[in-house]
Amino acid sequence: MSISRFISVLVKEYRHILREPRTLWMVFLSPAFVLVALSTIFISGSGRIHLTLWDQDRTPLSRQFVAALSSDDDFSISYASGYEEIDALLARRSVDAVLVIPTGFAHTIQKGDSAPVQVILDGVDTFVAGQATGSLLGHAADFGLELNRQFSTPPPPLQIRAQSAYLPEASERESMIPGLIPIVFSLPVMAAALALARERESGSLESLVATPVRGLEYLGGKLIAYVTAALVGLLPVWLTAVLLFGVPFRGSSLLLVALTIDFLLASVGMALFIGNLTRSQQTATVIALFVFFVPGFFLTGMIDPLDTTDLASTAISYALPSTHFVTICRAIFLKGANLVEVWRPALALLALSVAWVGLGALTFKKRIY
Amino acid sequence: MLSDPTAVSKTALLRIMRNILYRIRGLVIKELLQLRRDKLLLGFLILGPLLELLLMGGMTGGGVRNLPLAVVDLDRSRASRELVARLDQTDELLVRAYGESVAQAEEWMQSGQVGVIVAIPPGYGASLTDPLQSAEVQVIADGSSYVVSNVAIGAAENVAAEIVRDIAARYGLASALHRPVGANAPTGPVELRFIARFNAALDGQPGAITMMLGLIVYQVTLIIAAQSFTRERELGTLEQLRVTPLGRVELMAGKAIPTLVVGLVDALLMIGVIVAWFDIPLRGSLPLLLLLTVPFVLVQIGWGTLISLISRTQQQAMLFVFALAMLEIACSGFLVPAGSLPEAMRVLSRFSSVQHYMAIVRGVMLRGAGLGVLWSPGLALGGIALAVMTLAWLRLWVGLDADSLRQRLRAAGHIRWRERRVVRRTKKPKLSREPAYVDVRVEIDD
Numbered sequence: 001m002s003i004s005r006f007i008s009v010l011v012k013e014y015r016h017i018l019r020e021p022r023t024l025w026m027v028f029l030s031p032a033f034v035l036v037a038l039s040t041i042f043i044s045g046s047g048r049i050h051l052t053l054w055d056q057d058r059t060p061l062s063r064q065f066v067a068a069l070s071s072d073d074d075f076s077i078s079y080a081s082g083y084e085e086i087d088a089l090l091a092r093r094s095v096d097a098v099l100v101i102p103t104g105f106a107h108t109i110q111k112g113d114s115a116p117v118q119v120i121l122d123g124v125d126t127f128v129a130g131q132a133t134g135s136l137l138g139h140a141a142d143f144g145l146e147l148n149r150q151f152s153t154p155p156p157p158l159q160i161r162a163q164s165a166y167l168p169e170a171s172e173r174e175s176m177i178p179g180l181i182p183i184v185f186s187l188p189v190m191a192a193a194l195a196l197a198r199e200r201e202s203g204s205l206e207s208l209v210a211t212p213v214r215g216l217e218y219l220g221g222k223l224i225a226y227v228t229a230a231l232v233g234l235l236p237v238w239l240t241a242v243l244l245f246g247v248p249f250r251g252s253s254l255l256l257v258a259l260t261i262d263f264l265l266a267s268v269g270m271a272l273f274i275g276n277l278t279r280s281q282q283t284a285t286v287i288a289l290f291v292f293f294v295p296g297f298f299l300t301g302m303i304d305p306l307d308t309t310d311l312a313s314t315a316i317s318y319a320l321p322s323t324h325f326v327t328i329c330r331a332i333f334l335k336g337a338n339l340v341e342v343w344r345p346a347l348a349l350l351a352l353s354v355a356w357v358g359l360g361a362l363t364f365k366k367r368i369y
Numbered sequence: 370m371l372s373d374p375t376a377v378s379k380t381a382l383l384r385i386m387r388n389i390l391y392r393i394r395g396l397v398i399k400e401l402l403q404l405r406r407d408k409l410l411l412g413f414l415i416l417g418p419l420l421e422l423l424l425m426g427g428m429t430g431g432g433v434r435n436l437p438l439a440v441v442d443l444d445r446s447r448a449s450r451e452l453v454a455r456l457d458q459t460d461e462l463l464v465r466a467y468g469e470s471v472a473q474a475e476e477w478m479q480s481g482q483v484g485v486i487v488a489i490p491p492g493y494g495a496s497l498t499d500p501l502q503s504a505e506v507q508v509i510a511d512g513s514s515y516v517v518s519n520v521a522i523g524a525a526e527n528v529a530a531e532i533v534r535d536i537a538a539r540y541g542l543a544s545a546l547h548r549p550v551g552a553n554a555p556t557g558p559v560e561l562r563f564i565a566r567f568n569a570a571l572d573g574q575p576g577a578i579t580m581m582l583g584l585i586v587y588q589v590t591l592i593i594a595a596q597s598f599t600r601e602r603e604l605g606t607l608e609q610l611r612v613t614p615l616g617r618v619e620l621m622a623g624k625a626i627p628t629l630v631v632g633l634v635d636a637l638l639m640i641g642v643i644v645a646w647f648d649i650p651l652r653g654s655l656p657l658l659l660l661l662t663v664p665f666v667l668v669q670i671g672w673g674t675l676i677s678l679i680s681r682t683q684q685q686a687m688l689f690v691f692a693l694a695m696l697e698i699a700c701s702g703f704l705v706p707a708g709s710l711p712e713a714m715r716v717l718s719r720f721s722s723v724q725h726y727m728a729i730v731r732g733v734m735l736r737g738a739g740l741g742v743l744w745s746p747g748l749a750l751g752g753i754a755l756a757v758m759t760l761a762w763l764r765l766w767v768g769l770d771a772d773s774l775r776q777r778l779r780a781a782g783h784i785r786w787r788e789r790r791v792v793r794r795t796k797k798p799k800l801s802r803e804p805a806y807v808d809v810r811v812e813i814d815d
Contacts, residue, residue: 119562159529
């Protein structure tokens with residue numbers, strides 16, 4: 001390992017990035033751009049659920065129930081009568097849930113019993129179905145309280161006092177944005193995979209073979225060039241999150257920078273390993289997309305938290321650097337965590353970077369195909 | 370006998386058509402040969418989707434399970450132990466640790482070891498059975514993840530409702546509470562009975578897997594198309610392509626057909642895996658699904674061609690693809706249901722091909738919908754495909770070079786802006802990126 005050879009590779013890589021203005025902008029600004037695109041879709045408060053009502057009862061009490069459902073903006077309500085119409089609506093996907101108030105609804109309640117109300121959900125999108133379930137249960141409970149209010153009733157025997165730590169408002173956008181940071185950094189990371197494959201495809205590796213540059217110096221130069229280039233993109237990303245979307249930043253910025261370097265070393269190392277395997281940039285892109293794109297959304301715990309009791313899937317998730325960085329970003333931004341509190345994911349990233357770069361160096365051969 | 374002029378023009382037309390098809394065939398064969406040569410790429414294009422689906426399909430869609438829970442039981446009674454056992458029995462929560470105090474448990478949450486804290490106050494068991502008192506349990510959820518806090522609080526509330534119901538059944542507490550309305554019903558006067566259509570168990574897997582199917586077909590076709598011209602440009606073979614007699618439409622069609630084939634083969638194989646391996650039913654018609662996959666892939670080919678014409682290197686093309694893919698994801702209803710998108714994004718989502726394709730895939734596979742229902746997303750996909758293809762064709766008409774649009778605009782605006790440009794030029798001389806061709810003529814004396 002010679003420092004001067006390493007530096008000359010580094011300079012060459014910087015020249016590659018800086019030479020193309022388009023690549024330059026894409027590497028620096030695309031993470032922030034993508035973060036804006038992904039963040040604007042999260043608006044606070046639950047969205048409107050399309051609810052269709054069939055009131056078979058048609059009594060003052062059933063109308064009161066309907067009024068309780070439309071008291072806020074949770075539902076956009078339409079009316080139907082007959083199961084054929086309901087089936088058609090569900091098949092056309094124009095409704096998320098259907099509520100059927102049976103005849104005798106008011107009568108049952110006035111007798112003091114609980115009146116059954118049928119809810120037909122569209123089960124395909126379980127997320128919407130869950131939202132609708134929760135919202136309907138809440139409104140039904142409110143309706144019960146409303147009916148009981150005129151009488152003095154003691155409180156129920158068990159009450160839950162729920163509290164959401166760190167973000168008392170439980171804002172979806174503010175909790176999602178730090179989790180999105182790892183995936184927006186896959187753009188500059190994937191560029192590194194192509195940088196390696198390009199040398200092989202365009203034949204410039206042949207001239208490198210003739211130089212005294214060794215495998216580790218070559219890979220190290222590429223690694224550091226892309227890690228530093230991507231790191232510059234952290235500033236626009238941070239500004240977007242904190243200034244544009246008002247995400248609280250409670251941790252130390254120095255720690256964030258240090259752990260972002262940690263993360264970038266691991267993921268650029270992984271990208272270089274991919275680029276090293278392939279002979280053409282097209283193959284490198286396809287493999288990189290398979291590794292970074294869909295798994296980046298499904299396996300990193302960005303949306304649904306990981307089920308750590310399932311060892312096989314946890315092992316795969318932990319092999320992806322993004323998984324650890326999702327935890328780190330949320331902890332630093334929202335929890336104000338210090339290094340001691342995030343040492344586990346930080347160490348995991350360090351181990352991954354050593355492993356991926358080591359694998360890359362082992363498999364890298366200065367050869368011409 | 371007089372020759373019929375229409376017959377002549379018909380044969381001429383036929384000949385032209387045959388020539389066009391012949392030229393397209395040549396390009397298609399070249400593309401397929403290129404694909405066959407790169408075994409790793411071919412393997413990943415065909416087997417990659419299947420592997421990814423098999424690997425990830427089994428891991429996702431189970432919903433939120435086994436969130437690590439810390440219990441701070443200051444009551445230590447039978448009732449509090451029962452509460453903890455019930456919390457542990459839920460799918461969503463899993464008791465991981467017992468804390469001495471809330472402060473200690475909060476430290477665990479700070480370092481990410483637990484996601485939820487349930488604190489049971491002293492005297493919980495006593496006040497639970499005392500009709501005049503109400504027991505209060507504190508639930509603290511990790512709000513840094515919206516999903517964790519939502520699910521955890523919901524699960525705890527469900528357990529609490531269950532306990533209330535049981536107490537009512539055991540002690541007849543509800544009647545003791547003198548509830549005038551719904552007195553025999555401790556859960557309230559209205560009981561909601563949920564039925565989930567198309568997916569009775571509300572299993573998240575069918576939704577997640579169909580989403581993956583759409584996203585994988587999307588990424589594969591878009592990336593092949595996006596690197597088509599860029600690759601040729603970078604390797605220098607675009608020059609050769611330019612001197613062939615291929616027209617613009619022929620060029621686009623020749624590049625599009627192999628991508629379309631790969632996309633359809635991938636979709637078909639993945640549908641097979643979904644039905645055979647994951648036991649997700651195919652309720653509608655397979656030919657209809659494949660038919661509607663065609664416009665979806667055509668949209669990606671259009672976008673890809675456009676990207677490959679404006680990027681100078683494959684690296685740029687890949688970055689464009691990823692940025693576009695993120696936009697599509699944002700609009701597709703995958704992260705946020707399409708109904709709860711903000712107004713501006715909802716308008717944008719009408720142009721998202723992934724969103725329409727998801728409606729089609731889920732419609733055919735899970736809802737068993739036919740063309741009578743799916744004509745509208747199908748038509749939307751067709752419209753988007755046509756629009757994007759036209760854009761790509763227009764861009765091709767401008768020129769094959771990555772910079773040709775800029776050059777054309779520069780040429781068009783040249784006369785008007787000449788003065789200003791001259792001033793700027795004299796201030797700061799800029800090196801031209803275009804290669805200079807020098808006409809060298811050597812004359813040899815004899």
